[in-house]
Amino acid sequence: MPDSDVPLLDMYRTMLTIRRFEERCNHLYLQGRIPSTLHLYIGQEAVATGVCAHLGSDDYLYSTHRPHGHALAKGVSPRSIMAELFGKRTGCCQGKGGSMHVGDVNVGMFPAIAIVGANAPLAAGSALAAKRLTEDRLAVCFMGDGALNEGAVHEAMNMSALWDLPVIFVCENNLYAASTPLDRAFRSQDLAGRALAYGIPAVVVDGNDVEAVYQAAGEAVTRARRREGSTFLEAQTYRLCGHSRSDPRTYRSPEEEEAWQSRDPIPRLAARLKQSDLASDKSLAAIEQDVLAILDDAVAFAEESPLPEPTDTLDHVYWSGPAGQNNEVWR
Numbered sequence: 001m002p003d004s005d006v007p008l009l010d011m012y013r014t015m016l017t018i019r020r021f022e023e024r025c026n027h028l029y030l031q032g033r034i035p036s037t038l039h040l041y042i043g044q045e046a047v048a049t050g051v052c053a054h055l056g057s058d059d060y061l062y063s064t065h066r067p068h069g070h071a072l073a074k075g076v077s078p079r080s081i082m083a084e085l086f087g088k089r090t091g092c093c094q095g096k097g098g099s100m101h102v103g104d105v106n107v108g109m110f111p112a113i114a115i116v117g118a119n120a121p122l123a124a125g126s127a128l129a130a131k132r133l134t135e136d137r138l139a140v141c142f143m144g145d146g147a148l149n150e151g152a153v154h155e156a157m158n159m160s161a162l163w164d165l166p167v168i169f170v171c172e173n174n175l176y177a178a179s180t181p182l183d184r185a186f187r188s189q190d191l192a193g194r195a196l197a198y199g200i201p202a203v204v205v206d207g208n209d210v211e212a213v214y215q216a217a218g219e220a221v222t223r224a225r226r227r228e229g230s231t232f233l234e235a236q237t238y239r240l241c242g243h244s245r246s247d248p249r250t251y252r253s254p255e256e257e258e259a260w261q262s263r264d265p266i267p268r269l270a271a272r273l274k275q276s277d278l279a280s281d282k283s284l285a286a287i288e289q290d291v292l293a294i295l296d297d298a299v300a301f302a303e304e305s306p307l308p309e310p311t312d313t314l315d316h317v318y319w320s321g322p323a324g325q326n327n328e329v330w331r
């Protein structure tokens with residue numbers, strides 16, 4: 001039996017929401033109803049879900065060019081993400097950011113940053129602020145394996161280690177940075193070893209097993225809340241889709257894809273739930289119906305929402321008031 005404190009059913013719902021959200025986005029994109037490219041998170045849902053299950057809306061989250069799953073798991077509303085993808089004024093960035101910049105500071109998610117590795121120093125900065133100003137708030141920085149070859153990540157890890165910052169670096173190692181496999185980018189594929197070299201405790205976890213992610217993230221969160229320092233979590237996973245919507249995936253073999261398909265985290269959790277009598281086919285189908293209804297509502301909301309007006313272009317882009325007073329929700 002799983003530990004009854006582990007919110008497996010809630011996590012199943014979150015993972016399914018992310019999966020169905022992205023499948024819907026993919027269809028909408030192919031129909032030309034979503035105007036710009038998408039970096040889908042299909043296959044990696046257990047990572048965002050297992051980590052974010054420990055976070056409150058006061059905790060800071062920094063994401064990447066592949067942010068939909070992080071945003072949904074952190075509590076950004078499906079309506080506001082969908083409207084953002086449609087470029088609508090009701091989107092979480094008023095339609096000015098699009099897929100690669102979703103976020104909502106009201107639930108602790110800074111708009112995602114598509115420059116690989118550039119979010120790490122910001123997460124360290126938020127962790128520094130959290131340590132100085134609050135008792136137990138922390139920052140989480142999601143990054144891909146590709147980010148570990150960016151200098152900014154190394155500077156951020158070093159300062160975080162030195163100052164015992166309450167930040168968790170979650171490296172989603174999906175074996176590729178766009179079309180580049182790990183062995184073309186790293187002589188040593190011991191990614192966690194890089195964090196260890198800076199003096200940051202590092203844990204490697206099966207990123208397709210949400211219980212394993214939940215447990216490892218829980219320990220990292222406890223360390224951060226107790227002000228014991230940073231943690232690096234390498235979640236080994238795989239995207240069951242192309243890098244972006246224009247990727248034919250010719251750099252991966254069908255055999256490799258099939259092997260990972262059989263480790264899809266969602267059917268895996270469904271089997272676990274049924275095996276432990278925590279769910280039945282009927283109760284899982286009911287969750288599916290709920291999720292689909294939420295997504296229907298999100299798409300309708302996005303469709304019906306107005307486009308931004310040209311006269312709004314510079315709103316929310318520059319702050320012209322006094323420095324330091326422009327971001328009340330980030331206190």
Ligand SMILES: Cc1ncc(C[n+]2csc(CCOP(=O)(O)OP(=O)(O)O)c2C)c(N)n1
Pocket residue numbers: 065066114115116117143144145146147174176177178243
């Ligand atoms: C600094 C920088 N260099 C290059 C790019 C172009 N780019 C976008 S995503 C990506 C691959 C990132 O791979 P990884 O960090 O492993 O994340 P994944 O796409 O696998 O989730 C690249 C090279 C970028 N956005 N930023």
Ligand SMILES: [Mg+2]
Pocket residue numbers: 144145146172173174175176177178
């Ligand atoms: Mg990658």
